[in-house]
Structure formats: C-alpha cells, structure tokens
Amino acid sequence: MSGFARRLLKVAANERLGAYRLLRLADPHGPAPAPGQFAMLAAAARWGAGEDERPHLPRAFSIARWQDGEAHYLLEDVGPGTRRLCELRAGEDVWALAPLGVGFRPAPDDARPLLVGGGVGIAPLAILQDGLARGRPTLDPSAQDPFLPAPREGAPVTVLLGFRDGERAHGAALLSGAQVCSDDGSVGHRGPVTDLLAHELDRDAHATVYACGPPAMLEAVRALCERRAVPAQLALEAGMACGFGACFGCVVPTRGGAYARVCVEGPVFDAARLECVQAHTGAPR
Amino acid sequence: MSGFARRLLKVAANERLGAYRLLRLADPHGPAPAPGQFAMLAAAARWGAGEDERPHLPRAFSIARWQDGEAHYLLEDVGPGTRRLCELRAGEDVWALAPLGVGFRPAPDDARPLLVGGGVGIAPLAILQDGLARGRPTLDPSAQDPFLPAPREGAPVTVLLGFRDGERAHGAALLSGAQVCSDDGSVGHRGPVTDLLAHELDRDAHATVYACGPPAMLEAVRALCERRAVPAQLALEAGMACGFGACFGCVVPTRGGAYARVCVEGPVFDAARLECVQAHTGAPR
Amino acid sequence: MSAEGRGHDRPDGERSSPSQRPDGAPSAVSFCGLRLAHPIVNASGTFDALAALAVFGEDLRTEFPFAAFVSKTITLAPRAGNPPPRLWEAPAGLINSIGLPNRGLEGYLEHDLPALAALLAAHGARPAVPLITNVMGSTAAEIATLLAACEERPEIAAVELNVSCPNVRTGLDIGADPAQLQAVLEQTRGHLRKPLIVKLTPNTADVAACAHAAQQGGADAISLINTLRARAPAPRGPAGAPRAWLGGGTGGLSGPAIRLVALAQVAAAAARVSIPVIGMGGVQSARHARALLDAGASLVAVGTESFRDPTAASRIARELAEGRA
Amino acid sequence: MSAEGRGHDRPDGERSSPSQRPDGAPSAVSFCGLRLAHPIVNASGTFDALAALAVFGEDLRTEFPFAAFVSKTITLAPRAGNPPPRLWEAPAGLINSIGLPNRGLEGYLEHDLPALAALLAAHGARPAVPLITNVMGSTAAEIATLLAACEERPEIAAVELNVSCPNVRTGLDIGADPAQLQAVLEQTRGHLRKPLIVKLTPNTADVAACAHAAQQGGADAISLINTLRARAPAPRGPAGAPRAWLGGGTGGLSGPAIRLVALAQVAAAAARVSIPVIGMGGVQSARHARALLDAGASLVAVGTESFRDPTAASRIARELAEGRA
C-alpha cells in the first residue's frame, strides 16, 4: 500500500542496458512493493518542455526490482516523459507515488511458473523472479509480501523473453536463466516469444503463465493460453493520468462489457477476465 | 541588422559575477552589434517547465560585449526564463535572434559621455564604453558601427553605476573606472545613482547621458536631465514577445500620446521623446 | 424561484469569510451555510475518494485534503463511460474523454453514499467533511428526480448540478444558453431545499449571462470552469488515414493550459452574481488559488493537479493559510 | 446573398489541392481562386512585414515565409491600441491585450498598402505573395465601407473580416451569435467581389453554427481560431490589493495551450461548411499543421510561433512538403 503522498527520491544511478536505461531510485523508507506493482514517476525539475510542451502528468513504470533500499526501473525512451527520466543523473530528484496497483498473484499450487516477457515489459518479471526465488507464494490476498519465506520446491522457474532486436535483448540481463528470442533473429530464436511458449507448453502444460509486454504479444499469449487452457496473468498497460483510481482514464474492457481501471484493478489481470488485449488502450510501444 | 533567422549558438562559458551571471555565446558568424542593441534568447532544450510552465517565449537581453567571436550577456535571475539561461553549461545550445533594435546614438559633439547604469541594466553600457574607447561617433545613422575608427579625443568617459547591494555591485567589474553607489551603502556612496549624476552635472553640465537601468532609476535620470537641460538617451525595457516588431506588445507611451514599440523604435530612446518612464511597462526588477 | 434572500450566510460585502491566520492553521470558511475547514475542495470527477481509500489506506481519512468532497457526476441510469483511449496529454494540460461513468443514482445512493459518509465523518481532530453530490440530467424531469433523491439523503450536504449536458434536440450544452438554463432551473429548483450549486459550462459566448441565469433560476452558488472542448490529434495509421484517438471523439481540456481562461470566466461570472462562486481550472498552487479568490471566488477546486500530486489540495490550503500566495 | 456557387475553384470533394511532393519542394495550393506556393500563411496581427523588412532586410523579401500575407486588423478610424502592459506569458502560451492598434483605413491604404505590395511582388524565383487584408468594423455600415475600399485596391487579393468585435449594444462579439453574424454579412457582402474570409470568434457556444452562418451570409472561406478570452492574474501590490496587469483588462490566449481547442473547433466548423477553412491556433510544427489539414483545413496559419522563430512558417511549409509530419 502506498503512503498518501508522493515521495521525493534521489536518483542513485542511471545505467545503460542495451537500448534501455536502468534507473535506480534510493527509497530507503518506502513500502516494499509486490511483484507487478508500479510507480507513478516524474522528474522533480523540468518535467515539461519536451515535445508538445509535455510531459505534464507523471508516468507509470513497473517496479523491476526492490533491493538494498532502492527501487529499480527499466525504461525505454519512447516519448517526452521517458526521455526526461532517461536523461536524469545521479543525485537528481524524482517524484514517486508507489507502490500502486495489484500485482501478480502467484499460483499457490505446484504448477510451474512460466514468465513470458516482451521488450521493456520484462521489468515486472524480474521482481517476480526474485519473489519466486525467495519463497513459495501465499494464498492470503492481503499479505503485503505474497511470498512466504519458506524455500520454494517443485518445478523450476522458466523465463521466456522476446525482443525486437539485439540492442533491446540486452534487457534480458535483468532476469536470470532466460531463453531469449528476437524479431530480427539477432539473438536466439527468430520469431515471437509465443513460439517459445508453445514449445514449453508442449513439453509440460501444467504451468501458470505470468506475462508482460506489448499488447500484440500479450494478446498472442492470452489466445495461446486460452487454447491450451493454461491459467495466465497478464500485466497490462494503459495511458494513465493519476495511477490511483482518480481519473477513470486507464480503463480496459473486460469480459461482459464493463470497463476496469488498470491502475486499481490491475495492472495484472487474470487472462480469463479479458476477451482480448486491445492495442491502443494506452501508450503503444 | 539581424539575419532573418535565429541562430543556434553554443554556450562558451557561464560565469558568476556577484549576483549575476555572465553568459558568453560563441557567435563567430553573427553580425556585429551596435551598443544598446539586444538579442532574443531561448535555451534550445527544456525552454518551459519552469514556474507556471514558463518560459514559452524568448527573452530580451542587452548585448553587453562583443569580442573574440563571442557575445556576452549579463543576466539576473528574476524568473523562469532568466533562471533557465543562468543554469546553462558550456556546450549547451541557445537560440539567438540578434542584433535587434536601435542602440545608442553617440553624440558627435564634444560633450562628455556620462554613462549611468543601475543593476543588471549596466550591461549595454559596457559595449558602449568599448565603442567610445574604440573611436569617435559617426553621424551616419545607417552605419553598422556607429563609431569611426578614429581615436577619440576630448572629454573622458564617466561611468556612474548604482546597485541594490554589495553582491550586485560586483557587476561593476564589467566596466572600467566606474564610480559605484549602492542602496544599502555596502559599496560606495549610499543612495541613488542620480546623486552621483547630479554631482557630475554640477561639475560640468556639457555632457550627454546614456542610461540604462530599472524604470524608477531611468525616470529619475530623465527628470534630472530635463531639469538640467542635458540631453539623455535612455535604454528602456518592456515585456517582449518577439523582438522584431511583430507583436506590438512592447510599447511605451511617448510624448504626444502615441505608443512606440521598444523593440524596433528602441530600446534606446531620446529622453525628449518621453513624458516619463513608467514602471511596469514590462518585466520590473 | 429566485435566489435572492436565500439563506447562505454571508457577511456584508463578502461572499465568504476566509481569513488568513498567521499561525498557518487553515482558517474556516462558510459557504452556503456549510462550515468548511479551508477554501479548497476537489473538482468533480477528479478524485475517487473510495478508490483512494483502498490505495492509500487510513492516511487518507486522517489527512483528507479537501474541505468538502464533491462526487463525480451521477446520472439517473448507470453509464459505462466512453471506450478507451480516454486520455490525451496536451500542452500544459490533459484532454479527457471519460464519458461520466457511474453506477447510476440508485447504485450511488445504495453503495457509494454510505461508504463516502463513513469516510467523511468527523475523525479525531478532523471535523466532518461535507459531501456535495454532483448530478447531471438531460431533461428537467431527470434533474428533478436527481435533486429529489439527494434531498432525501442526510449524508448529502449540497448538490452540484452539472449543466454541461448536451440538449438532446440541439446538441448544445443545456448550460450554454442562459434562457434555457434559467428555465430548467426554475422547473427543478423546488425539488431541493439544500444548497444548489450550478456548475456552468465554459463553452459559451457569455459565461456571465449564464451565471446570472443560474442565480435567477435559483442557484445558491455557481462553480466554474468545466473543461474546454478540445480534440486530440488523430495519429495517422500506416495507410495514412487519420483515425480518431479518443474513444469519445472530442474531449475536455483541463490543467494549467486553461488556468487563465478560467480566471477570466470566474472574474466575469463573479462580477455578475451575488451568490458565491467556486472557481477552478488549472490550479496548482496557493498563488493560483489566490488569483481566483481575488477574482471573486469563495472556494477553489483542484482537479487535474491532484493527478500529479494526490495531496496537492492540502498543500494549497496550507500555503494559503500561511499567506504564502 | 449566399455563398453557393461562388467562384473559388475547388476540385470535387477537395477544399484545396495541397499535394505532397517527395522532392521536398513545397507544392502549390489553390485557395478561393488564389494560387499559393504552399499551405502556410500568417495569422493576422502576428507578423508586421514592413517592420520585419526594416529589421531583417532583403532576406525577408527573398525568403518570405508565408504563401499569402494577412495584414493585421484594420479599422475605419486609427486606433492607438491598449495601454501597456500588453503581454502576459501563460502556461504554454501568451495572453495579449494589444487592442488592434492601426493607422486606420486611410492610413493603411495610403502608406502601408503600396509598401506591402512592393515587398510581396514577385521577386526572382519567388512568385508574388497574395495580400489578404484583415478588417474589422463595429457596425454593418463600417464593414461595408471597409469592404468597398478593399474592393477598389488591386493590391488586395482577398479580405479577411474579423468578427470578434464587440457589439456596442450587447457587448458580445458580433461573430458569437450565428443569426447576427449572417445578418451582418448579408448586409455587407455585396460591397466586395473579391474572396471574403470570415475570421470566426472561438468564444462561442457553437462554432459550427457560426461557420455555417458565415457561409450562408456569403463567406468564401472561414478562418479560425482567434484567441480565447483570458485574463492575467493581478499581481498584488504592497498594500495587498490586486491590480490589473494587462492594460486592456482581459486579453486573448494564443499558442500551444489553445492548439487542441483549435483542432476541435476547426474540425467542427469544417464538417459543417463546404467552403475552405483556414485553421490556426498554436501551430508550431508540420505535425500540428497536418492535424489541422486532416481535420478539414485547406490552409494553416502560424501566429505566436513566429514570435519564437520568425522563420517558423518556412520550416513548417518545408517539412510538410517533405512529408515530415
């Protein structure tokens, strides 16, 4: 649960990771996030004055890692907001409202976790992998840390990551033991990450899929899991103004026709709640 | 005359001068300015996103010096535009439209030049002092350089500068041989610069006054010169949107009730054209 | 029914009584007979207090940022709202095309109202926060039903009527035409004894005339400005054909971009009426709030700025009280 | 008099004919029978070509940035304009309270027109730049006189009528009320055989209705948007009393802040009329111009952005021609 105020955090480091930046914010007193939760971030100075006098509103980013009093974020420069954050130097200030949203709910059974990520969407899978390594999932939905401190047994964690090109594939370093594929064939299998996923499910379909990535990829994952009757949790994106349920701007249609706010009902949704993952429900990448 | 395009210039240096900054822009191919002319400046990146999402428009600054392929500007941080320019580092880019406006028209006679400045308004007096040192004024109004390359004879140049406090008085280093006074008495005479001016005119009233500074000071200079029948040229300020006569926003009332655009009819006006110098015709300081 | 003599207490020559306390404690304001801890409220539709309670927990209750809470617009029937995308970031602002999603009057009264009342009740040193319910109807009959239902519920302290609703026949906002506005109010005002705030539309030729019509029609206060009609540029698809970005086609512009349009409209409206005015539009700081108060507003609402900083209203109220504006 | 069948040439289904040339050479556009080198013109009152000639010299002549030149508003009698200060920088924009200074019709015709014609005449490879004279009158008789005078002078290719003039009786802009607008045009249209562009006011409830009224009244084209009514905050004096900043009290907001309001109004107006539309408001780049063209504009005018960059219009025309939008 986020405190009721944004926090002014210092940039601890901003490192290049292939086509991405890994932004590390010192947040020694912030509440620990659950895997899949996100933050609303804005540079404290000169937020604005980019393309079209933007950004004005804060931007949503998955918390990629939480360790040593720092929150890590994986950023891709796609517009004025991410550009400004990507250029920040150590010691500069960032406003952060975090952690927000509902994260992954690890399946408590013995189904093996299949982590499927695309592009900068791999970020929340890193902290999920950390959590899965730390312990076994709890069933208690109100638990702050969804992972019990007991050592995990049973099936190993499988990580499947897809990237557009080799520069972006450097992002895979954020997770350990990942199988990587790429659209242009520069790294690993040439093709979508659902090729890898289909192969894994062929091998052993007793799995739970945790996926995050661009809408088209998520939709492919959703459709594949539906066909194979494999439970999946999808971390969605949407254009957001507030991140805490205030603006009703971040909705996605759910099965049955109602709209759900991604920031408070998600960003992680059970795939079963969605008819499909639509493109352009927010900032496409 | 300015070329019909703004130029992208590199910051050569940005140095502290007491309460002010001396911003040096490399402008090797720019046309040489006449003393009293000004530039419209804007940082090329992140112009905006300051207080109230400003600045949006470029800002007017007197050209303080022109030497070695550089234009120098003396800046005081009074708001979002000056703040952004004050923080620029060497190598960063600035858009400049310059030189603009009508500068000082040096009196061609033997009247001794009395340069009277207040605060950051001393800036155009520096380049005027350089000009007066370089040669004697020409009468030709169309001459690009109003100073003939002949050595100047006759009366020496007298420089009288007033500042609010000691920190600001460091700006006096921009000119040579100045008599300095201050409002708080921390440097030189305690009192307004018109005290020094009155004293000089008592000594020898055969002079031409060239003045620039805050409106209240300019008005005091104007009134004093009027009483003493001493010709004066006043470099005015006004809030400006364009700097080249396009917006009609920078007007001051002239004798007879008409308005004159400071950017194209000024910024330097014969005192005789003005009924008085009004405060708040632009950015007060 | 006319507003003259309606019982909101108001010292002579003043529309409300915000005074500045040098100790920085926000000073109470009286508005339409309601006692507010300070002059800052939320703009309708820009803060979901129940969602915020779930996100921020008990801190929200103890540090509730608004002196009164204004609900989002409630309509008679439930509305799903517009299809996404619903947001477009504009220069120094935001265009939204949310489409007034709400569970409808019944759902609101049954589910939201008790929960809101519990959240807003006095809590420790914090006094109770009055609840203002914002409603919209597309006919006089609908509006009458909404007002009557609000009259019955003690949890509701006052009603804000959103008149930026398109007239089904003309397509124009009901509130854009002074005569039509006054007529609708006269037909419906009798259904509510509580204070009625009319939230004007800014998309009109003469907001002062609309303000005056609202007063004549029986409003106890007016609020403005709502969002300015705006449109997001259509991104061009690969085929080159532009497609609409916002699910709702056009949308409404809010935030700093509209601040000085709001100031002009608030000043024009306040100069024309004798009832109190809630000013809003792009307020981000105590200085901006002060400008609206100086222009004649009694209260100031904060909208889009809460998206950037959920505690913006507290900050603004505190700085106003400290005279830092 | 109605506009139907009026003789501006227009290929079927198209309001003008800007086509994109891959070689980057701006392609010609036809507008109300005028041939323009590209679709970018200046917004009235935002470029003083004669002052610019004095400042920039012959470069201005050879690299004239606009495909047609629109004069600032000319009135029958000379106007000094508003007292300073006239400018207030707004979030992502500018509020001006210039007050339409001009030397009056006679002074304009005698002094400015010949000088403008000389500047705009064909020059080397550059074709002649058509001159559009913008006029404003506060009565039908005044407008008729202005139009008749413009009809007589061959230097003037077309007239733009600024209808953001307050009606002396109501105080509202003449152009804000569709019926009044159409009536004024019907009374005066006959005095001009040249193309008449009506520059609508954006401070209205229904700009599409005004656009339609302009067409019905005999306009050959419409242009929009003019500035949005706005007010600068009053700085507080030492005594604490706020004093007005702008000499003119209120002013008009321009620049990026109004861009997406402009886009909505241009789209709404263009959808309602069959005559060409000049779109403007906050345009800073070819992308912004393209959005207006996509919304139905035939030409795009650049205003406030020229203050930041006097050659902005050339840049935008070039990037449009290169398809970089």
Ligand SMILES: Cc1cc2nc3c(=O)[nH]c(=O)nc-3n(C[C@H](O)[C@H](O)[C@H](O)COP(=O)(O)OP(=O)(O)OC[C@H]3O[C@@H](n4cnc5c(N)ncnc54)[C@H](O)[C@@H]3O)c2cc1C
């Ligand atoms: C829950 C969540 C988690 C996320 N996690 C990450 C993460 O870990 N790492 C990461 O890099 N990103 C993440 N994102 C995406 C990130 O929030 C966006 O990339 C970011 O907001 C883009 O902002 P921008 O200003 O850089 O670009 P924008 O220009 O705002 O967005 C880029 C895209 O948005 C559209 N767009 C363009 N202009 C506008 C406009 N004016 N208004 C609205 N949309 C416009 C266009 O389609 C454009 O391609 C996440 C998003 C969500 C919701």
Ligand SMILES: Cc1cc2nc3c(=O)[nH]c(=O)nc-3n(C[C@H](O)[C@H](O)[C@H](O)COP(=O)(O)OP(=O)(O)OC[C@H]3O[C@@H](n4cnc5c(N)ncnc54)[C@H](O)[C@@H]3O)c2cc1C
């Ligand atoms: C010909 C000329 C020469 C100049 N030479 C110099 C020089 O050599 N050195 C130098 O430092 N300065 C010089 N100035 C002044 C300089 O242009 C201003 O200080 C600068 O424009 C201020 O911009 P800002 O954004 O920093 O502050 P702003 O906030 O724009 O201006 C400061 C003052 O303007 C008023 N103001 C506040 N908000 C606004 C607003 N939104 N819109 C309009 N006004 C507002 C207030 O009174 C405020 O105190 C010159 C001005 C002119 C016209």
Ligand SMILES: Cc1cc2nc3c(=O)[nH]c(=O)nc-3n(C[C@H](O)[C@H](O)[C@H](O)COP(=O)(O)O)c2cc1C
């Ligand atoms: C996302 C969003 C939703 C809004 N929903 C409503 C609403 O339901 N009812 C209403 O009367 N106004 C609504 N508004 C308008 C605001 O109440 C306010 O009038 C406007 O946003 C201007 O204030 P601001 O600039 O501070 O946001 C909404 C505004 C936004 C940005």
Ligand SMILES: Cc1cc2nc3c(=O)[nH]c(=O)nc-3n(C[C@H](O)[C@H](O)[C@H](O)COP(=O)(O)O)c2cc1C
């Ligand atoms: C300083 C200034 C002066 C203007 N003068 C006029 C004018 O004389 N006549 C007119 O019709 N519009 C005038 N306008 C409005 C512009 O022509 C244009 O409609 C408006 O500024 C929106 O375009 P922009 O955002 O690109 O500036 C003026 C605008 C500005 C900023």
Ligand code: FES
């Ligand atoms: S981002 Fe505002 S409600 Fe979700």
Ligand code: FES
């Ligand atoms: S600054 Fe625009 S006319 Fe002088």
